[in-house]
Amino acid sequence: MKKPVKVLLLVLAGIAVIVLAIVIFISTAKIPEFEVDYPDLSVEATPERVAEGERIASVICMQCHASTDGKLGGAYMADAQDFGEIYASNITQHPDVGIAGYTDGELAYLIRSGVDRDGKYIPPWMPKFPLLSDEDLYSVIAFLKSDHPMVQPSDLEQPEPKPSFFAKFLLRTGLEPLPYPDEPVVAPPKSDQVAYGRYLAVGKFDCYSCHSASFAKMDPLQPENSKGYFGGGNVLYDKEMNKVYSSNLTMDEETGIGSWTREEFVMALRFGRKPDGTTVQPPMAPAPRITDEEASAIWAYLQTIPVIRNEIE
Numbered sequence: 001m002k003k004p005v006k007v008l009l010l011v012l013a014g015i016a017v018i019v020l021a022i023v024i025f026i027s028t029a030k031i032p033e034f035e036v037d038y039p040d041l042s043v044e045a046t047p048e049r050v051a052e053g054e055r056i057a058s059v060i061c062m063q064c065h066a067s068t069d070g071k072l073g074g075a076y077m078a079d080a081q082d083f084g085e086i087y088a089s090n091i092t093q094h095p096d097v098g099i100a101g102y103t104d105g106e107l108a109y110l111i112r113s114g115v116d117r118d119g120k121y122i123p124p125w126m127p128k129f130p131l132l133s134d135e136d137l138y139s140v141i142a143f144l145k146s147d148h149p150m151v152q153p154s155d156l157e158q159p160e161p162k163p164s165f166f167a168k169f170l171l172r173t174g175l176e177p178l179p180y181p182d183e184p185v186v187a188p189p190k191s192d193q194v195a196y197g198r199y200l201a202v203g204k205f206d207c208y209s210c211h212s213a214s215f216a217k218m219d220p221l222q223p224e225n226s227k228g229y230f231g232g233g234n235v236l237y238d239k240e241m242n243k244v245y246s247s248n249l250t251m252d253e254e255t256g257i258g259s260w261t262r263e264e265f266v267m268a269l270r271f272g273r274k275p276d277g278t279t280v281q282p283p284m285a286p287a288p289r290i291t292d293e294e295a296s297a298i299w300a301y302l303q304t305i306p307v308i309r310n311e312i313e
Ligand code: HEC
Pocket: 057, 060, 061, 062, 063, 064, 065, 077, 086, 087, 088, 089, 090, 091, 098, 099, 107, 110, 111, 116, 117, 121, 122, 123, 125, 126, 127, 140, 160, 161
């Protein structure tokens, strides 16, 4: 063999070995575990909190955790296929397959930071709620522990997640739990409509994550720093795995919702009807339980954020 050919073969073999090593490195990634200090918490379950927790869960948690038996028994998440075979857990009070064993502090840590009671990190297939106010967090916990029919034991057993190569790649990029806040988290007063609207849009109802450019370029602690904040274009899937791009919710007149009225926005958000007569498509779920007052506050807040020109297909 001529010398240059030999050298070339050696280089190619070298590259093949490196690629193989990287593939093995990624495919052996495990979901990491962390040692955390769960907060010492005992939530007082007032009827108001249980009711508000049920409402928050109906807007957020039920989208993934609702089961066919009418409870929060969990479900397969077809729209998370990029991440692998993912199942939202059974979060009813079943002692074996549900979350009966969780303390209030462990639930708080999981919802805010994304670490379960065994120390296992919850990858991005479940959102985290670091900016949810303590009061709203306590409401969710009070609801999960209440005698509401949706959280009574469901015996559905959800399998462990089977992460795809892509998800394992993400795990190798050093994903970490969000820091648990050491200061109280307090929602702004309703009287400050814009601040309150921001709280609803980023802290409580998590609108910005779907409605910014990419889940991978989100900043959960400072949502405004997320790529394409509220400019839409994030890729989501409906149940049949068709791609659906999130809408541009900034006030650009042509590519956003700048030509809508407040009433039109409230109608689209709460009841899924758009000004042109079409309906909002899944996975965007109309949220009738978001009140008119809350929808108006979100609208007021959206008036104040930087306008992004981004044409959505
Ligand atoms: C986008 C889908 C999605 C949403 C929305 C969501 N979850 Fe989850 N949740 C998941 C998935 C998926 C898992 C399983 C994670 C795993 O096993 O890695 C999970 C796990 C959990 C667990 C851990 C259960 C266990 O057995 O350890 C709890 C508790 C939980 N979720 C509560 C909630 C609450 C409360 C809300 C609403 C505030 C919520 N989730 C919203 C997808 C979601």
